[in-house]
Amino acid sequence: xxxxxxxxxxxxxRQKAAxxxxxxxxxxxxxxxxxxxxxxxARKQRLFMTRIQATRNNIVSWQDYIAQGCxxxxxxxxxx
Numbered sequence: 001x002x003x004x005x006x007x008x009x010x011x012x013x014r015q016k017a018a019x020x021x022x023x024x025x026x027x028x029x030x031x032x033x034x035x036x037x038x039x040x041x042a043r044k045q046r047l048f049m050t051r052i053q054a055t056r057n058n059i060v061s062w063q064d065y066i067a068q069g070c071x072x073x074x075x076x077x078x079x080x
Contacts, residue, residue: 006076014070029055
């Protein structure tokens, strides 16, 4: 079973994993925004906007994690 790279004691491993998550979320955000712009119904547009905002918040939280120096999290479960 794989363990989270955020459990690693090596700063470089945690930094690389956080950067990878940010790039994944950025690609996901671009795809969501394309789908949102192409959606015709207001209800589905609102649903996409909710997902877009959640993804933006997730990106900001990972950027904050990096800004804090990528602290070690002994019980981390996030996989990349």
